[in-house]
Every structure is written in structure tokens, then in C-alpha cells.
Amino acid sequence: MSLEQYAQFSNYAMVSATCVLALAFLAHVAEWALARKVEASERALVGADGQDITPPVDAPADPVTERLSRVGVLLTGLAAAILVASVIARGLAAERVPWGNMYEFGLAGTMIALVVYLVLVRTNGVQWLGGIVSGFGLVVLGMSISTYVPAGPLVPALHSYWLVIHVAAVMLAGGLFLVGAAASVLYLIRSRSEERGTVGPVLRRFPASAVMDKIAYRVNAAAFPLWTFGSLIAGPIWAHYAWGRYWGWDPKEVWAFITWVVYAGYLHARATAGWKGRRAALFCLIGFATFLFSYYGVNLFGSGLHSYAK
Amino acid sequence: MSAPTRERRASELAPREFLRWMWRQLTSMRTALFLLLLLAVAAVPGSFIPQRGVDERAVEVYVMDHPTMAPILDALGFFSVYSSPWFSAIYLLLMVSLIGCIVPRMAVYAKALRARPPRAPRNFSRMPASGTFETSASVEEVMHAGRRVLGRARIDVVDDAGSGTTELRAEKGYLRELGNLVFHVSIVVVLVGVAVGSLWGYRGAVIVTEGEGFSNTLSQYNEFSSGPLFDAEDLPPFSFRVDRMIAEFQPEGPQRGAPKLFQADVTYTERPGEDPEQYEIYVNHPLSLDGGSVFLVGQGYAPVLRVTDATGEVVFDDAVVFLPSDGSYESQGVIKVPDAQPEQMGFQGFFLPTAVSAGDGAPSTSIYPGAVNPLVGLRMWTGDLGLDEGVPQSVYVLEKDTMTPVNDENGEPFNISLSPGQVQELPGGGSIEFVELKRFARLQVAQTPAMTLPLAGVSVGVLGLIASLMVRPRRTWIRARAGEGGSPTVVEVAALDRVPRDELPEEIDDFLAQFRAELGDSTPEESRA
Numbered sequence: 001m002s003l004e005q006y007a008q009f010s011n012y013a014m015v016s017a018t019c020v021l022a023l024a025f026l027a028h029v030a031e032w033a034l035a036r037k038v039e040a041s042e043r044a045l046v047g048a049d050g051q052d053i054t055p056p057v058d059a060p061a062d063p064v065t066e067r068l069s070r071v072g073v074l075l076t077g078l079a080a081a082i083l084v085a086s087v088i089a090r091g092l093a094a095e096r097v098p099w100g101n102m103y104e105f106g107l108a109g110t111m112i113a114l115v116v117y118l119v120l121v122r123t124n125g126v127q128w129l130g131g132i133v134s135g136f137g138l139v140v141l142g143m144s145i146s147t148y149v150p151a152g153p154l155v156p157a158l159h160s161y162w163l164v165i166h167v168a169a170v171m172l173a174g175g176l177f178l179v180g181a182a183a184s185v186l187y188l189i190r191s192r193s194e195e196r197g198t199v200g201p202v203l204r205r206f207p208a209s210a211v212m213d214k215i216a217y218r219v220n221a222a223a224f225p226l227w228t229f230g231s232l233i234a235g236p237i238w239a240h241y242a243w244g245r246y247w248g249w250d251p252k253e254v255w256a257f258i259t260w261v262v263y264a265g266y267l268h269a270r271a272t273a274g275w276k277g278r279r280a281a282l283f284c285l286i287g288f289a290t291f292l293f294s295y296y297g298v299n300l301f302g303s304g305l306h307s308y309a310k
Numbered sequence: 311m312s313a314p315t316r317e318r319r320a321s322e323l324a325p326r327e328f329l330r331w332m333w334r335q336l337t338s339m340r341t342a343l344f345l346l347l348l349l350a351v352a353a354v355p356g357s358f359i360p361q362r363g364v365d366e367r368a369v370e371v372y373v374m375d376h377p378t379m380a381p382i383l384d385a386l387g388f389f390s391v392y393s394s395p396w397f398s399a400i401y402l403l404l405m406v407s408l409i410g411c412i413v414p415r416m417a418v419y420a421k422a423l424r425a426r427p428p429r430a431p432r433n434f435s436r437m438p439a440s441g442t443f444e445t446s447a448s449v450e451e452v453m454h455a456g457r458r459v460l461g462r463a464r465i466d467v468v469d470d471a472g473s474g475t476t477e478l479r480a481e482k483g484y485l486r487e488l489g490n491l492v493f494h495v496s497i498v499v500v501l502v503g504v505a506v507g508s509l510w511g512y513r514g515a516v517i518v519t520e521g522e523g524f525s526n527t528l529s530q531y532n533e534f535s536s537g538p539l540f541d542a543e544d545l546p547p548f549s550f551r552v553d554r555m556i557a558e559f560q561p562e563g564p565q566r567g568a569p570k571l572f573q574a575d576v577t578y579t580e581r582p583g584e585d586p587e588q589y590e591i592y593v594n595h596p597l598s599l600d601g602g603s604v605f606l607v608g609q610g611y612a613p614v615l616r617v618t619d620a621t622g623e624v625v626f627d628d629a630v631v632f633l634p635s636d637g638s639y640e641s642q643g644v645i646k647v648p649d650a651q652p653e654q655m656g657f658q659g660f661f662l663p664t665a666v667s668a669g670d671g672a673p674s675t676s677i678y679p680g681a682v683n684p685l686v687g688l689r690m691w692t693g694d695l696g697l698d699e700g701v702p703q704s705v706y707v708l709e710k711d712t713m714t715p716v717n718d719e720n721g722e723p724f725n726i727s728l729s730p731g732q733v734q735e736l737p738g739g740g741s742i743e744f745v746e747l748k749r750f751a752r753l754q755v756a757q758t759p760a761m762t763l764p765l766a767g768v769s770v771g772v773l774g775l776i777a778s779l780m781v782r783p784r785r786t787w788i789r790a791r792a793g794e795g796g797s798p799t800v801v802e803v804a805a806l807d808r809v810p811r812d813e814l815p816e817e818i819d820d821f822l823a824q825f826r827a828e829l830g831d832s833t834p835e836e837s838r839a
């Protein structure tokens with residue numbers, strides 16, 4: 001294929017992946033919607049017994065919602081596969097690593113997040129995160145379209161193998177942060193219901209809040225060293241070669257630092273102060289918000305040295 | 311009032327007590343966490359308000375746009391957040407808190423390293439996880455098997471003569487606290503390294519046109535900043551000349567005009583008297599010399615212009631730096647000709663690398679950043695340049711207060727438009743010529759001492775962090791009592807995690823299974839299976 005054809009292919013694949021991911025999202029939404037309906041009909045059969053609202057978590061799941069969940073995961077896998085193809089084609093079209101501008105960060109970042117999620121589905125059974133992860137991926141892909149630029153070579157500042165190391169580490173950490181944040185959101189929702197004893201049919205499709213809390217912690221604990229490496233080791237080394245100083249409080253650097261501090265606070269709170277639960281989850285969400293801002297927001301603001309990565 | 315004696319005593323003690331209380335507060339986890347978050351919050355404004363150390367020009371623009379707010383912000387240090395007193399205060403408190411916490415912990419750790427595993431609790435069933443089984447193996451065999459299954463833990467086996475039991479005490483996971491201490495120490499190392507770098511470091515920016523030289527002294531810099539402990543006398547005596555500035559752009563395709571290559575070919579002398587050497591500086595490839603590195607941070611065009619005055623004298627003949635306003639390299643520049651007779655002359659205008667005419671009368675624009683069709687467009691003023699008043703002037707700004715614009719015969723401003731090689735006659739005599747096109751390199755010279763300190767700190771810190779997050783300290787006890795008269799040996803096992811984990815019960819089940827397999831058949835391969 002010629003470079004143009006690769007670029008063309010990458011664009012088509014990107015659009016297809018977005019559509020498939022949208023279907024995956026719909027599958028998960030349907031899963032939740034149906035869970036509600038099934039519950040309602042079961043209630044009708046059993047009669048109005050308001051007491052028994054927390055059956056054992058391992059209760060045999062409803063086959064339809066179960067199937068929808070699997071369809072969602074499969075579609076997410078398909079979307080991830082197409083996205084991988086799109087990113088590879090993009091790299092071939094541009095003859096370099098495919099993460100040199102905002103559009104490509106969006107694509108490659110979503111790809112990595114989906115892959116991280118799918119791996120965790122296999123190893124830890126986190127398919128219950130599917131709705132949030134696919135929905136979030138959809139939003140990022142959608143936003144990426146607005147930053148589209150044709151495939152092409154890099155600006156000179158990006159000619160460095162640190163581009164590969166720095167960005168890859170940061171994106172991988174970001175994928176894990178996303179999973180951690182999704183688990184924390186669900187944790188917050190479910191733990192509240194657990195306290196009030198109002199765990200409904202939809203929430204019952206999710207694991208107990210303690211399980212989600214633990215997953216969030218593990219994922220964030222894995223992401224944090226990666227983030228430290230990507231943004232506070234590889235980043236400054238590259239900055240030294242590219243800009244003549246390793247740390248200059250450029251907005252992107254500031255926000256990478258803030259993100260680091262918040263996640264450090266999260267790990268501290270979890271590891272030492274024993275702040276399991278709500279407060280830790282809130283910390284994690286603030287951390288994720290600061291991550292998003294350092295990854296995306298700062299570039300959109302358009303100030304600082306990193307902004308040419310647009 | 312008759313205050314009780316005890317109370318008076320307490321108030322005498324108060325200052326010391328208070329200090330101790332303060333110290334305990336400061337070095338507590340909660341305070342450290344709070345300070346950490348406060349540091350994050352304090353860092354935020356600097357990412358929205360322009361910073362002196364980052365972009366001086368943006369600060370000036372901001373000050374002009376916000377005449378009422380700017381002085382207040384300035385007084386509060388918001389234009390240099392990261393060196394402001396309040397930011398430094400948080401940073402220092404955090405550091406004290408950190409050290410105040412690490413040092414005692416190190417002492418505790420040193421003691422823990424020498425300590426033997428603690429004795430078993432009396433009642434195993436109160437432990438978070440425990441189990442018991444019977445075996446035909448002897449107590450001694452049980453202890454041997456226990457050692458093998460526990461692997462690299464620190465282990466003591468103690469006979470309790472009184473109760474007739476033997477107990478095995480095991481502790482593992484010492485690396486966790488070590489990792490934790492290493493991590494926190496490394497944060498201090500990073501902070502110290504950064505402080506050293508900024509106290510003794512320097513950074514300067516300079517624009518050098520092709521063919522011109524630079525020697526590393528303060529007066530040669532366009533901008534210069536340094537740490538408070540840096541002495542400008544200590545600038546290392548290197549020098550270099552920019553032989554050629556290469557700038558290439560994408561000639562076609564969707565990214566037409568995007569930069570492809572910037573490279574400055576230089577000839578440098580590291581110390582006076584040494585033989586000159588050649589080097590290619592490009593982005594990500596600085597020239598690293600003893601005491602400083604030279605980075606290429608930008609480039610632009612510097613047309614060589616020659617001005618002849620009314621008396622026929624050549625009064626200006628030099629490359630003029632035109633500063634690019636954006637990625638299109640449409641650039642702005644100024645020429646000051648103080649020696650012109652009968653009056654001083656000043657020119658101000660633009661440079662277009664690839665000019666195209668936009669039709670009748672409309673100003674030309676540039677369609678490509680490479681120099682395909684270079685064009686200099688100028689307007690002219692005569693009068694007093696104001697250079698003699700001793701007020702420092704920017705070379706990029708023409709002070710027009712005491713000058714008169716020069717008009718053509720129609721009373722319109724006199725426009726000069728030159729391609730390379732072209733000469734234009736000036737009203738009132740004299741001429742201006744666009745001799746040739748040169749480029750300039752914008753270079754940054756910088757030195758940050760002790761740079762490897764923060765790098766080593768973060769790198770080792772991450773390893774420590776991984777250890778402290780992954781290692782799981784655990785205490786395990788095995789108690790065995792020989793059966794009397796041929797009845798089986800009773801074995802009890804209990805475990806306690808120093809950092810509570812929910813997986814413990816499952817893991818103790820695994821442990822029991824392994825333990826029994828080890829006892830049943832002592833070939834390790836099979837017992838593991």
C-alpha cells in the first residue's frame with residue numbers, strides 16, 4: 001500500500017472502531033436497562049416483599065443481561081482490534097510512531113486504555129467496567145476527530161526516541177488510571193446504596209463495593225510508578241535535550257506534577273491512613289481529573305512548550 | 311484569682327510542650343498529606359498566569375491587559391509562583407515533615423532488622439487466619455517442612471519446655487519498609503538536587519546570525535537569568551560561530567510548510583587557545599561543553615540590508631534580525647541608522663519568506679515558511695532615534711515619538727519593497743539595498759549543576775516505591791505438639807499481615823495444603839504440584 005492508502009485505511013478504521021465501540025456502549029446500556037426490567041418482573045412474580053433486596057452477589061445471573069455483557073465485551077474487543085489496526089496504519093502512513101499530535105494521542109491513548117481494560121477483563125474479570133470504559137473511549141475518540149490532522153512527519157522537536165518512551169509510559173499509566181477511576185465511580189455509587197440498603201437490580205450487576213475498592217487501588221498502584229517514570233523521569237530527560245532544561249514549570253509539567261501529587265496522596269491515604277472507601281475514591285477521581293487535564297486540557301489551552309504537539 | 315499550682319507549672323512547661331506538640335503535628339502523616347495536596351493546589355495558578363521564568367513576554371502582555379489586577383498579583387508573587395515565599399514555605403514545611411518522619415522510622419527499621427520474629431500468640435483462632443491439622447510426622451519433621459515451605463522468611467524455632475510444644479516464628483517482607491524509606495529519602499534527594507540546580511544554575515538566550523560568533527560572557531546575551539549563588543564571572547570561557555543555519559520545511563503534501571529540520575552548524579572552541587571544532591546542533595542534540603550546553607531553540611531570517619545616505623556614504627550594512635511572529639515565519643524587524651546624514655533614519659517593517667501578491671494594493675502574504683520568494687517590506691522615518699538619551703532601547707522597537715514618517719509624492723506613506731539584490735532609491739537621497747538573505751539561530755545556553763541528583767533520586771525512588779507497594783510483610787507461626795503414645799502430631803498455623811489484606815485466609819489455605827504436601831512427601835517437585 002502507498003502512504004496515502006495507509007492513511008486512508010487508518011481513517012476508515014478509526015471511524016469503524018468508533019462505531020463498534022458505540023455499539024459496545026449500547027450493549028452495556030441495554031444490559032443495565034434490562035437488569036432493571038428483569039428485576040421488576042421478578043418482583044411482580046414474588047410479590048411486594050420490599051425486605052429482600054440484597055440477594056447473594058453470586059446469585060445465578062439473568063441469562064439475557066449476562067449475554068449482553070458478553071456482547072459488550074466482545075464488541076469492545078473488536079473495536080480495540082480495529083483501533084490497533086488504525087494506529088498501526090497511521091504509523092506506517094507517517095513513517096514514525098503514531099503518537100505525535102493530539103489526534104494521535106487520542107487514538108493511541110484510547111487503544112491502550114481499551115487493551116488494558118480487556119487484559120484486566122481476562123485476569124480480574126472486570127467486565128462490569130465495560131459501560132464506563134466504552135463510554136469514555138467513545139467520548140475521547142469523538143473529541144479526537146475535532147483535532148484531526150493528516151498523517152505526516154513530525155516537527156523536529158519530536159525527533160527523539162524519548163517520544164516513544166515518554167508517551168508510551170504516560171499513555172499506559174493513563175489507561176490504568178481510567179480503569180481505576182471507573183471502578184471508583186462505581187464504588188461510590190454502589191457503596192452508598194449498600195449503606196442505605198437500596199442496592200437495586202442494576203447495581204447488583206456490579207461486584208460488592210469492597211471488591212471495586214480493591215481493584216481501584218491495585219490498578220492505581222500499578223499506574224503510579226509508570227506515571228512517575230513517564231512524566232517525572234523520561235519527560236524531564238527529554239526536556240533537557242529538547243529545551244535545555246529538565247524542569248521549567250511549563251503548564252504541562254505543572255499538571256503532571258499535580259497529578260503525581262494527588263495520586264501520591266491517594267496511595268498514602270490508602271496505605272497508611274487506612275482511608276479505604278469514600279475518601280480514597282474521591283481522591284482517585286480528583287487524580288483522574290488532573291490526569292485528564294494534564295493529558296488533554298493543557299494542550300487545548302494552547303500555552304506552553306508542549307502545545308505544538310497539537 | 312488563685313490558680314492551682316499544678317496549672318501554673320503546666321503553663322511554665324507550655325512553650326516546650328507546645329513545640330513538641332507542633333513537631334508531632336508537623337511530622338504526622340495527616341499533615342504530610344495535607345501539605346502535599348496544598349503544594350498541588352499552590353502549583354495551579356502558575357499554570358494559568360504567565361510566569362516570569364517561563365515566558366517574560368507573556369507576563370508583559372498580561373500586565374498591560376490587566377492594569378488593576380496585575381500589580382496585586384505581582385505583589386503576591388503570582389508571576390513567579392514557583393519561587394514565591396508561600397510556595398517555598400509549603401515546600402520547606404513538607405521537607406521538614408518528611409525528614410522528621412523518615413529519621414525516626416529509620417531508627418525503628420534498623421532495630422526491626424536486628425530483632426527476631428516475635429513469639430506466637432497464645433490463641434491462634436483469634437488471628438486473622440489460622441488452621442490446624444494432624445500428621446504422622448514428628449515435630450522435628452514438621453519444623454523442617456515448615457522452614458522449607460516458608461522459604462526466605464526470617465525464622466526461629468523455639469521449644470517451649472513448659473507446654474511441651476515447639477513453635478516456629480517466621481517474619482518476611484522487610485523489603486517493604488526499606489522500599490518505603492528509600493522512596494521517601496529519594497524525594498528529599500530530588501528536592502535537594504533541584505534546589506542545587508536552581509541556586510547555582512544559569513540560563514541565557516542569544517540570537518546569532520550566520521557567520522557571526524558568540525563568546526560566553528554576560529554582555530553577549532539577549533536574556534540571562536541565573537540562580538542567586540551563581541557568579542557571572544564563572545561563566546565558562548567557550549565560544550562558537552554559527553557557520554550555517556539550516557531550516558527545511560515540508561515542500562508538499564498535506565503537511566506542507568511544517569518544519570522538517572532545523573540545524574545549526576557551528577565551529578566552537580571549548581577553552582581559549584584550543585583548536586576549533588565543528589558540531590551540528592539540532593533539536594534534541596545540544597552541544598554539551600564543560601560548564602554549559604548550547605541548545606537550538608528557534609530560528610528565523612536575517613536579511614542583509616545596506617543603507618546609503620544622501621551624501622553617498624554607506625551608513626548601514628548588516629544582517630537585520632526579523633523576529634517571526636508565528637509558524638509561517640512572517641517576521642517583524644527594525645533598522646536604526648544613527649549615522650545617516652543629514653538626519654537619522656529608522657525603518658520598520660516585515661519580512662515574508664515566500665511572498666505572493668494578494669492583488670491590487672492589498673498587502674502581500676507569505677504562503678510557505680521556506681525562503682522561496684523572500685521579500686522585505688519597510689516604511690521609513692527620519693528624525694531623532696532617541697539613542698543618545700541613555701535610556702536603553704530594544705533593538706526590535708523603533709521609538710517614533712521624535713521621528714517623522716516619510717511620505718511619497720502623493721502624501722501616502724513611502725513603501726519600500728525589496729527582493730534579494732534589489733535597490734530602492736529613498737526620497738531625499740540615498741538608497742537601501744537587500745544584499746542577501748541570511749538566517750539566524752536562537753540558541754539557549756544553560757547549565758544546571760547536580761542534574762544527575764534528581765534523576766538518580768527519582769529512579770531509585772521508583773524502585774523503592776515498587777518494593778513498598780508489592781512486598782507483603784507477613785508473620786507466620788507454626789506450633790506443633792507431639793502426640794502421646796503414637797497418636798499423631800498436632801500442628802497449628804496462624805498468620806498475620808502487617809498490612810491487612812483480604813486474601814489472607816485463602817493464602818493460608820494454600821499454605822496449609824503446601825505444608826501438608828511437604829510433610830507427606832518430601833520431594834519438593836511433587837509437593838508443589
Ligand code: HEM
Pocket residue numbers: 260263264265267268271272337338339340342343346404405407408411412490494497775778
Ligand atoms: C509520591 C508518592 C508517595 C508514596 C507512594 C508514599 C508512600 C508512603 C507510604 C506507603 C508510607 C507509609 C508506609 C507505612 O506506614 O506502611 C508513607 C509514609 C509517609 N510519607 Fe509518603 N509517600 C509518597 C510521597 C511522600 C511525600 C512527597 C511526602 C512529603 C514530603 C511524604 C511524607 C510521608 C510521611 C511524613 C510519612 C510517614 C508518616 C507517618 O508514618 O506518620 N510522602 N509514604
